[in-house]
Amino acid sequence: MTRRLCASVHLDEAFAREVDHRLTGDRLTALGLTLGINFVALARHARAALLRRGALDRQLAWLFAALVVSLLVAVWGLASGHGSVALIGVYGPLGILGASWWLVRRTESQAWDAALEVFRGTDKVEELAPPVEPAAESWLQEHSLKRANVLPYADAAALTNPFVGSGSKIKEAVWQPIDVSKPADAPNGGKLTIVPFDAVDLHTYVAKQMEGIAGLDGLRAKNxxxxxxxxxxxxxxxxxxxxxxxxxxxxxxxxxxxxxxxxAGMRTHLCLERVGEGGRIIVSMYLRAILSGPSLTWEVACYAIPPVTTRFELVDRLPLANFERWRALTRHATSRVWPELRGAVGRIRDRGRRRRNAAKTLAKLRRDITEQHMLVDYGATDSLREWIGDWSQAGYAERIDSQDFLFRLQGGVLVATEKFLKDHNVDTSSFDKAQANISTQTYNISGDIHNSAVGNQGHVTNNGPQGQGPSGQSGAPQP
Structure with a gap:
């Protein structure tokens, strides 16, 4: 998925600007989780694409100025009767249009080459583009899933979903309480002594054991x-x-x-995240062990992110044959040369105005924080991967894989919990009763998948009508 997105920033200027703003822009809000994307590589390629585009606009702006001057010279020459001067003023614009056409075609060709090198190459993606600012690079590296252990979420999400950026909600539940106050029977009669434990011990144990128990290679487990x-x-x-x-x-x-x-709005969850084949779908399960008195319960929330929109399939359709490539680039340059030339000055001016307005707004906000002790919502609202997802692109394989991941995660948590309790000499009879109810929970993904339930013996049964897809998901918004 990282390769596809890094290639796409070279072909989609609007996406490149959104990525650059999200990953390296000056801001106060937190950044959503990486979720299968190498942020360092993506930021580098987005910046490279924008620098290429900026260079083209500056060149075209100078050419447009020369075009205006040439036309004025032609008008003056005709009006004053200087035929030779008028002739220069007439042929000048033709040369300027030709130079502009060549620049537009060359820049598009460079973008195609960069996109194909990223998407089809074997080198590390981040090595195919120059670094961004050292401070931004360091910050993005710390934000990887392997290192990040905290995420502020936007206040608006407090009533619905603190797991911002995780996609569509599949299920939220609190599993049946388990009595953990009774000691297990000793082999030779009597009772064993319960080994004291707390929620941190249980989280740590489950995190270490989950990948092997669930049979999900590459599972990310982190508090x-x-x-x-x-x-x-x-x-x-x-x-x-x-x-x-x-x-x-x-x-x-x-x-x-x-x-x-x-x-105080602060809770720690054990986050289990599994990225599907090629990063097309991502399934997450968030767990929180609640130890209260003699009982243990698990708070469980499951989410899924669908494949990306068709907007990012352009790299798959770039022509590779020499003649087809030449024809496509020529057609592009011919159709875009005048709009690109005419709008270069306006684009440069608009980008500068947006930067100034954003800097002015942020400077005022910082003054309010320091001088008036203004409270700020630092929370993230989504993630880049969630933003570009589209459930209409989730096929049968992705939906089935998602259900498989969730069932494996659920089963893994139950097995790990049982092992943990036995290791701590806790009587698991209460756990066995709770497991019978927990194991029948269903996970409805999307489309025409029937609700399924895993029974005590691992059999899959159908439980009624077709499942409804996750609510509120549609194609990615256009930046």
Whole structure:
């Protein structure tokens, strides 16, 4: 998926600008999770594409100015009777149009070459484009799923879904309570002594065991603290500078504290994320162990992100044969030369105005924070991967894979929990009763998949009508 998106920024200027703004732009809000995307590589290629485009606009702006001058010279020559001067003024615009046509064609050819080199090449993607600013590179590297352990979520998501950017909600549930206060029977009679444990111990055990138990290679399991955006400032390691964006990584003790003592809009969840083949679909399960008195319950939330929109399939259709490529580039340059030439000055002016307005707005917000102690919502609203997803592109294979992932994750959590309780000498009779009910839960993905339930013996049964797709998902918005 990283290769496809890195290729797409070379072919889609609007997407490149959105990526550059999200990943390296000056902002105060948190960035959504990477979820199968190499942010460093994507930021580099987006910047390279924009620099190429900016260079073209500057060249065309000078040519347009020369065109205007040539036309004025031609008018003056005709009006004053200087035929030779008028002749120069007439042929000048033709040469300028020819040069503009060549620049437009060359730039598009360079974009195609860059896109194909990324998409079809074997070199590391991030090595095919120059780095961006060192501070931005370092920040993006820290934001990888392997390192990031905290995510502020927008206040608007507090009532619905704190797991911003994870896609469509498949299921939210609290599993049946399990009595963990009774010791297990000793082999020679009597009772064993329960080994004390807390929620952190259980989370750590499940995270380490899940990949092997669930049989999902590449499963990412990590404890992550979710923080309400307007409360992020209460956690100094998260927001050391209230006039800058929050950090993606904090000391582990704060993550553990969000599990032992949740509150103030801060809770720690065990995040299990599985990226499907080629990054086409992503399934996430968020768990939180709740130990209260003699019982243990699991808070469970499942989400899925569909394949990307058809907008990112252009790289698949680029002509490779010499003649077809020549014809397509020629057709593109011929149809775009005048709009590109005429609009170059306006595009440069609009980009400058947007940058100035954004900087002015952000400067005012920072003054309000420092001078008036204004509270800011630092939370992320979505993720880049969620933003470009489209459920209409999810085929049978993706929907079946999603259900398989979720069933494996659910089964893995149950097996890991049972093993953990046995290792701590807890009587699992209560767990066995709860498991019988938990195992019949269904996961409806999208399209015409029937609801399925995994029974106690692992059999799959149908439970009625066709499942409804995740709510609220459509094609990606156009930037």
């Amino acid at each position: 992550r603290l979710y923080v309400l955006g307007s409360n992020a400032y209460m956690l100094p390691p998260l927001v050391p500078d209230r006039t800058a964006r929050p950090l993606p990584k904090i000391p582990p003790q704060f993550v553990q504290a969000g599990l032992k003592n949740p509150g």
